[in-house]
Amino acid sequence: MIYIITTWFAPSSIHRSSLLIMQRILYMIEKEFKQLRRNKVLLRMMLAAPVMQLILLAYAANFEVKNLKIAIVDQDHTTYAQRLAGKFRYAERRQIGNFLFQGYLPNSKSAYEELLAGRADLVLIIPPHFERDLGKENQASVQLLVNAIDGTKGGIASGYAQTIIRDFNLAIRTENIDFDAGSLAGLNVTNQYWYNPRLEYKTFMVPGILFELMLLIGGMIAALNIVREKEIGTQEQLNVTPIKKHEFILGKLTPFVIIGLIQFTLGLVVGRFLFQIPIEGSLLLIYGFAFLFMLLSVGLGLLISAISDTQQQAMFVVFFCLVIFILLSGLFSSTQDMPQWAQYLNLLNPLKYIIEVGRNVLLKGSTLRDMQSQFFTLLGMAIALIGLASWRYRKTV
Amino acid sequence: MDKAVTTHKLTKKFGDFVATDEITFEVAQGEIFGFLGANGAGKTTAMRMLCGLLTPTSGEATVAGYDVYTQPEQIKQRIGYMSQRFSLYEDLTVRDNIRFYGGIYGLSRAELKTKSASIIRELGLDSVADALVESLPLGWKQRLAFSVALIHDPKVVFLDEPTGGVDPITRRQFWDKIYEAAHNGTTIFVTTHYMDEAEYCDRVSIMVDGRIKALDTPTELKRTYGVDSMDGVFQILARGTSGK
Ligand SMILES: Nc1ncnc2c1ncn2[C@@H]1O[C@H](COP(=O)(O)OP(=O)(O)O)[C@@H](O)[C@H]1O
Numbered sequence: 001m002i003y004i005i006t007t008w009f010a011p012s013s014i015h016r017s018s019l020l021i022m023q024r025i026l027y028m029i030e031k032e033f034k035q036l037r038r039n040k041v042l043l044r045m046m047l048a049a050p051v052m053q054l055i056l057l058a059y060a061a062n063f064e065v066k067n068l069k070i071a072i073v074d075q076d077h078t079t080y081a082q083r084l085a086g087k088f089r090y091a092e093r094r095q096i097g098n099f100l101f102q103g104y105l106p107n108s109k110s111a112y113e114e115l116l117a118g119r120a121d122l123v124l125i126i127p128p129h130f131e132r133d134l135g136k137e138n139q140a141s142v143q144l145l146v147n148a149i150d151g152t153k154g155g156i157a158s159g160y161a162q163t164i165i166r167d168f169n170l171a172i173r174t175e176n177i178d179f180d181a182g183s184l185a186g187l188n189v190t191n192q193y194w195y196n197p198r199l200e201y202k203t204f205m206v207p208g209i210l211f212e213l214m215l216l217i218g219g220m221i222a223a224l225n226i227v228r229e230k231e232i233g234t235q236e237q238l239n240v241t242p243i244k245k246h247e248f249i250l251g252k253l254t255p256f257v258i259i260g261l262i263q264f265t266l267g268l269v270v271g272r273f274l275f276q277i278p279i280e281g282s283l284l285l286i287y288g289f290a291f292l293f294m295l296l297s298v299g300l301g302l303l304i305s306a307i308s309d310t311q312q313q314a315m316f317v318v319f320f321c322l323v324i325f326i327l328l329s330g331l332f333s334s335t336q337d338m339p340q341w342a343q344y345l346n347l348l349n350p351l352k353y354i355i356e357v358g359r360n361v362l363l364k365g366s367t368l369r370d371m372q373s374q375f376f377t378l379l380g381m382a383i384a385l386i387g388l389a390s391w392r393y394r395k396t397v
Numbered sequence: 398m399d400k401a402v403t404t405h406k407l408t409k410k411f412g413d414f415v416a417t418d419e420i421t422f423e424v425a426q427g428e429i430f431g432f433l434g435a436n437g438a439g440k441t442t443a444m445r446m447l448c449g450l451l452t453p454t455s456g457e458a459t460v461a462g463y464d465v466y467t468q469p470e471q472i473k474q475r476i477g478y479m480s481q482r483f484s485l486y487e488d489l490t491v492r493d494n495i496r497f498y499g500g501i502y503g504l505s506r507a508e509l510k511t512k513s514a515s516i517i518r519e520l521g522l523d524s525v526a527d528a529l530v531e532s533l534p535l536g537w538k539q540r541l542a543f544s545v546a547l548i549h550d551p552k553v554v555f556l557d558e559p560t561g562g563v564d565p566i567t568r569r570q571f572w573d574k575i576y577e578a579a580h581n582g583t584t585i586f587v588t589t590h591y592m593d594e595a596e597y598c599d600r601v602s603i604m605v606d607g608r609i610k611a612l613d614t615p616t617e618l619k620r621t622y623g624v625d626s627m628d629g630v631f632q633i634l635a636r637g638t639s640g641k
Pocket residue numbers: 411414416434435436437438439440441442443
């Protein structure tokens with residue numbers, strides 16, 4: 001049995017009839033779709049965006065996991081140690097990961113230096129007595145130092161390394177049956193990516209990208225839409241009509257939620273058939289969450305439109321929020337590796353929760369029960385945002 | 398309720414700047430009330446307070462018998478407003494715009510249908526009813542906006558420089574529509590800086606730097622200031638303050 005000690009190495013880092021209310025909302029929605037139908041550029045962009053982003057990121061993924069630089073500290077100098085090292089040196093030939101062997105290092109101090117300087121992404125340390133322990137005690141440990149500045153890359157590197165070590169483990173056990181007194185079950189190494197066993201970057205990315213796009217549509221398109229009405233003066237025209245606050249809010253909310261769900265569907269179809277992402281969990285559940293998240297996104301857009309007077313202002317605020325949300329979301333790097341303050345900030349990041357939901361429900365098949373804390377957090381955020389937006393929206397200034 | 402609009406020392410300040418300074422006046426029902434003044438005199442500000450778009454700093458005002466502070470929603474059901482900026486949707490058709498605003502004002506399907514047909518017929522827009530509003534000439538757009546502002550048969554309609562930027566003939570046509578609405582009992586509250594249009598009003602007020610300097614019928618104003626046109630009256634009042 002080989003234990004792997006993975007060290008994550010990251011330096012410095014009502015008096016009216018309800019019918020009339022319905023009627024107004026319906027006229028608002030109808031108008032919005034009529035306008036959208038005529039806005040060919042926006043329409044095309046909204047439909048093309050999920051497909052394009054997914055394809056783009058899939059290519060980026062190929063680039064991302066290539067050329068992982070590995071160095072090895074062999075303190076044992078035995079046959080087994082060399083065989084294990086060889087597995088890493090020639091991993092590429094057998095298409096397990098893409099390690100670029102950088103050479104042997106004398107000791108762990110130099111290993112740290114290599115990591116610090118960025119000359120290695122991963123250092124495998126084979127301690128003294130590796131072979132002896134493996135033979136005598138039927139277990140031994142190796143140490144993996146992973147450069148986790150880029151958390152995703154680090155995660156993938158460590159995942160590949162574990163796969164290789166497991167391979168090696170299996171190999172020595174099958175060729176040396178008496179080595180293995182127990183069963184093969186003892187071979188399991190801790191693998192934090194167990195629900196994405198092939199460690200496919202795109203499988204991991206697709207759910208994230210889908211929701212990131214929904215936030216973009218909800219936040220940006222809705223905010224710009226309303227601020228544009230302010231700019232051209234139709235908002236003022238609406239404000240002299242007897243339309244009620246909640247009618248206006250619902251009239252703006254509904255079309256964008258519908259558009260967001262259409263886009264989500266499109267993205268899901270592309271993800272499923274072009275990238276073979278699994279859909280392990282309930283489709284109804286994932287749509288329920290998509291609906292909730294879209295409400296939240298449009299709520300954010302409404303709030304931003306309420307505090308902006310021009311499209312430029314709105315655009316700036318949306319970008320500011322989006323960039324922070326996306327960077328902290330765990331879409332590109334693992335949230336656990338972020339500094340404490342970033343993790344606290346992340347408690348307010350809706351994208352973080354929905355990406356957790358997306359990955360868990362789609363890839364792992366999690367249920368609503370598993371996701372209830374995310375559900376209540378997102379629900380609370382949606383209510384807060386829509387509530388704030390309604391409160392800020394004034395017909396009379 | 399016998400007055401369409403009343404104000405008493407109605408004031409709006411933006412910071413230290415007094416845009417509308419203690420204006421007091423009354424507008425009778427069915428009257429065409431002209432609200433004159435140079436650019437920046439405070440006409441739009443006053444109008445926006447009356448329409449419930451802007452909260453006054455102080456003073457009182459009622460529209461159609463309702464208080465602007467406490468009953469803005471009741472006011473909104475009973476007024477039409479055509480803002481200084483053209484405010485129909487340019488990316489919707491003539492028919493779509495009528496349908497949208499009619500729908501928002503709570504017209505029934507049947508009402509919408511007849512209103513839509515009669516507006517398009519009266520304005521002679523049959524050939525462009527399904528064209529985008531952006532493709533119409535400015536004069537047509539303005540008359541359409543006016544008709545849309547009247548779609549729910551409001552008691553008072555506020556027109557903020559409704560004829561800005563069009564030729565005299567088109568303006569004359571627009572005023573025909575105003576007369577027609579007034580004839581049907583709608584109170585017209587209109588701002589303009591075209592002095593010939595002032596002659597068409599029942600009464601006019603002349604605003605200078607946020608204050609009302611004169612308020613009477615055009616005939617009476619001309620007699621008081623001893624000139625033969627409203628332009629003459631305006632020159633005396635406006636120059637009187639800015640010259641000294
Ligand atoms: N929201 C505002 N904030 C600050 N000043 C304003 C605002 N609205 C109008 N003003 C100022 O009030 C004055 C009167 O404006 P306005 O009522 O639009 O005049 P008019 O319609 O007669 O041309 C102008 O000097 C204008 O700059």
